Amino acid sequence: MELLGIANYLVLFLTIAGVYALLTLGLNVQWGYTGILNIGVAAFFAVGAYTSALLTAPATAQPPGPGLPVAVGMLAAMPVAGILALGIGLITLNLRSDYLAIASIGIAEIVRLFLKNEEWLTNGVRGMAGIPRPFAGVDIAGWSAGGALYLALTIAVIGVVFAALQILYRAPWGRALRAIRDREVAAEAMGKNVLWFRLQSFVLGSAVMGLAGAVHVHYAGFIGPEAIDPLFATFIVWVMLIAGGSGSNLGAIVGALAIWAVWSVTELLGQIPEEPITGFGALRVFLIGLLLQVILLLRPQGIVPEPRE
Amino acid sequence: MVELAQLLIYGVVLGSIIALGAIGVSLTFGVLRFANFAHGDYMTVGAYLVLPFYAGLQLPVAAAVTLAIAGTALMAVLIDRLLFERMRNAGPLVLLVSSFGVGLMLRSAVQMAWGPRTLVYESGIQLPLLFGPLRIKPDHITIIIGAVLLVLAVHLLLTRTRMGKAMRAMSDSPELARVSGINTAQVILFTWVAGAALAATAGFFLALDTNLRADLGWHFLLPVFAAAILGxxxxxxxxxxxxxxxxxxxxxxxxxxxxxxxxxxxxxxxVAILILRPTGILRGN
Structure with missing residues (x-):
C-alpha cells in the first residue's frame, strides 16, 4: 500500500514535470536558440489548453463541445498558439528584444482577461470541466494504471519534440538562429533575414508551449483561468531553463525535473509541522526567485551547458 | 458632457500615477540601458512601507511617505549592488530576466510581511467634494498636486543640477559621458534613488486611490512601460x-x-505606437 502510494505520487510528479519540460523546451527554442525574451509563457500554455479542451469536450461536459479525439485537440493546440505568436511577433520581433518582453506581458494579461470574461466560449471563471482524460479508469491487475499510461504518452510526446528540436538545433536553421542571437549584425551581413528567422523561432517555441497546455488539460480533465497562476508558471519555466542551461534541449528537460523536484520537496516539507506555517507559500516563491539569482551570478551556463561548437 | 469631464478627472488621476512610474522606468532605462521589470514591485514596496510609519508609529502622512521613499530608495540601491551591478557585463536581457525574478521575490516578501489580505491606509468612506455636478475625492486632489510637484522637481533636477545633466549625458551616450569625466557609478546610484523615490510615491498614490495588495504594482507595469515607450x-x-x-x-x-x-x-x-513610430513621441534611445 505504502509502495503503491509512492508509485502514484511519482507518476503525478513526473507527469507535471513532463508538462513543464515541454514548456521549457518551447522557451529554449525562443530564448536559448534565438535570444527572444518571452514573459508570456503562460498565455501560450493557456491558449493550447483551451483549444484542446474546446475541441475534445464531449456533449456531456460543462460546457458541451464537439467531442473530437484527444489527438486532434493536441495537434490543433500547436497551430492556434503559433498563430497568436505570429501576430504578436510580426509587430514586435523587428524591434528591440526588451519590447517583445513587455508586449508579451500585455498578451498574457489580455489572454487571461479574455478567458475570464468571455463566458460564451470558456465558461468564464468557472472553467471547463469533464474534458476527456485518455486511459482514465484503465485497470491492470487491480492497479488503476491510467496515470502511468498517460505518463508514458507524455514521455513519448517529449521524446518526439526533443528529437525534432535536436535535429533543428544542428541543422543550418539552428546555426542561423544562434548566429542571430550572438552576432545579429554579422548574421544580417551574411544575408540572413533576421526578422523571418526570429519569427519562425518564436512561433515554433510558442507552438510547443501550446502543446504543453494540451498535454496538461488531458491529464487534469479541467481548465480554468485561475487553474494556474500565470505569472508564477511563466517564472518557474524561466528558472527551469536557466538552471538547466539555456540553449541545451537536454538542459531544458534536466532543469524542469530538477526545479520541479525542489518545488515539490519544499511543498512536502511544509506539511511536516502540525500547525501550517503562515506565508510558507510566499516563502517558497521567494526562495525560487533567490535560486534564479544565485544561478545567474554563479553558474549562468546552467547544469547542462550548451555544447560549444 | 458631465460624464466626459468626470472621466477626464479620473483619467488625470490615473495618468499622474502612471507618469510617475514611467519617469522612473525611463530614467533607469536611459542611464542603465535595461528595462527593470521589478519597477512595479518597487511601487508596491513603497506603498506598503508607508504602513508601519503611518498606521504603526502614527506619524503624519508626509513624514511616513518620506520615510517610505527613503526605504524604497535604499532597497533599490542594495538590489543594484547585490545583483544588477554584478550582472551588468552579461547584457541587458540577462538583467531583465533577473529583474523579473527580483519583482517576484519582492511580491513574496510583501506577502510574508503583511499577509495575503487586502489592506487600506485608513478605513471609512471619504466624501467627495462637489464642484457643480463634478465629484472629486480629496485624495484625488492630493494625487494630482503631488504628481505635478514631483514632475516639476524632476524637471529642475534634469535641467538645473550637475547630477541631472550628467544623467542626461549618460542617457545620450554612455561612452562619451565616461570619457568626459562623469562619475558613472555616482550617476547610477543617484538614478536608482530618483527612480525608486518616484516609484514609491506612485505606489503610495495608487494604494491611496485603491487599496494595498501584493500584486498592486505588478499589474501597473504594463501601463507604465506603455507610457515610457509611447513617450x-x-x-x-x-x-x-x-x-x-x-x-x-x-x-x-x-x-x-x-x-x-x-x-x-x-x-x-x-502596439499602435510600436507600429507607427517605434521610437516614441520624443525619439527615445
Whole structure:
C-alpha cells in the first residue's frame, strides 16, 4: 500500500514535470536558440489548453463541445498558439528584444482577461470541466494504471519534440538562429533575414508551449483561468531553463525535473509541522526567485551547458 | 458632457500615477540601458512601507511617505549592488530576466510581511467634494498636486543640477559621458534613488486611490512601460506625456468597451505606437 502510494505520487510528479519540460523546451527554442525574451509563457500554455479542451469536450461536459479525439485537440493546440505568436511577433520581433518582453506581458494579461470574461466560449471563471482524460479508469491487475499510461504518452510526446528540436538545433536553421542571437549584425551581413528567422523561432517555441497546455488539460480533465497562476508558471519555466542551461534541449528537460523536484520537496516539507506555517507559500516563491539569482551570478551556463561548437 | 469631464478627472488621476512610474522606468532605462521589470514591485514596496510609519508609529502622512521613499530608495540601491551591478557585463536581457525574478521575490516578501489580505491606509468612506455636478475625492486632489510637484522637481533636477545633466549625458551616450569625466557609478546610484523615490510615491498614490495588495504594482507595469515607450524610452518628458495619454485613454475607453478590458487599452496604444513610430513621441534611445 505504502509502495503503491509512492508509485502514484511519482507518476503525478513526473507527469507535471513532463508538462513543464515541454514548456521549457518551447522557451529554449525562443530564448536559448534565438535570444527572444518571452514573459508570456503562460498565455501560450493557456491558449493550447483551451483549444484542446474546446475541441475534445464531449456533449456531456460543462460546457458541451464537439467531442473530437484527444489527438486532434493536441495537434490543433500547436497551430492556434503559433498563430497568436505570429501576430504578436510580426509587430514586435523587428524591434528591440526588451519590447517583445513587455508586449508579451500585455498578451498574457489580455489572454487571461479574455478567458475570464468571455463566458460564451470558456465558461468564464468557472472553467471547463469533464474534458476527456485518455486511459482514465484503465485497470491492470487491480492497479488503476491510467496515470502511468498517460505518463508514458507524455514521455513519448517529449521524446518526439526533443528529437525534432535536436535535429533543428544542428541543422543550418539552428546555426542561423544562434548566429542571430550572438552576432545579429554579422548574421544580417551574411544575408540572413533576421526578422523571418526570429519569427519562425518564436512561433515554433510558442507552438510547443501550446502543446504543453494540451498535454496538461488531458491529464487534469479541467481548465480554468485561475487553474494556474500565470505569472508564477511563466517564472518557474524561466528558472527551469536557466538552471538547466539555456540553449541545451537536454538542459531544458534536466532543469524542469530538477526545479520541479525542489518545488515539490519544499511543498512536502511544509506539511511536516502540525500547525501550517503562515506565508510558507510566499516563502517558497521567494526562495525560487533567490535560486534564479544565485544561478545567474554563479553558474549562468546552467547544469547542462550548451555544447560549444 | 458631465460624464466626459468626470472621466477626464479620473483619467488625470490615473495618468499622474502612471507618469510617475514611467519617469522612473525611463530614467533607469536611459542611464542603465535595461528595462527593470521589478519597477512595479518597487511601487508596491513603497506603498506598503508607508504602513508601519503611518498606521504603526502614527506619524503624519508626509513624514511616513518620506520615510517610505527613503526605504524604497535604499532597497533599490542594495538590489543594484547585490545583483544588477554584478550582472551588468552579461547584457541587458540577462538583467531583465533577473529583474523579473527580483519583482517576484519582492511580491513574496510583501506577502510574508503583511499577509495575503487586502489592506487600506485608513478605513471609512471619504466624501467627495462637489464642484457643480463634478465629484472629486480629496485624495484625488492630493494625487494630482503631488504628481505635478514631483514632475516639476524632476524637471529642475534634469535641467538645473550637475547630477541631472550628467544623467542626461549618460542617457545620450554612455561612452562619451565616461570619457568626459562623469562619475558613472555616482550617476547610477543617484538614478536608482530618483527612480525608486518616484516609484514609491506612485505606489503610495495608487494604494491611496485603491487599496494595498501584493500584486498592486505588478499589474501597473504594463501601463507604465506603455507610457515610457509611447513617450520614447529613456526620455523622461515623453514618459510624463505618455502617462497622461494612457491614463486618460484608459478611463475614456470605458465608454466604448467593457471596463474589465481597461488594461488592454494600454497595450493597444503601445502596439499602435510600436507600429507607427517605434521610437516614441520624443525619439527615445
Amino acid at each position: 520614447g524610452i529613456g526620455r523622461p518628458y515623453g514618459a510624463i506625456a505618455g502617462g497622461y495619454v494612457i491614463g486618460i485613454a484608459q478611463e475614456f475607453s470605458t465608454l466604448v468597451i467593457s471596463a474589465t478590458y481597461k488594461p488592454a487599452v494600454a497595450f493597444a496604444i503601445m
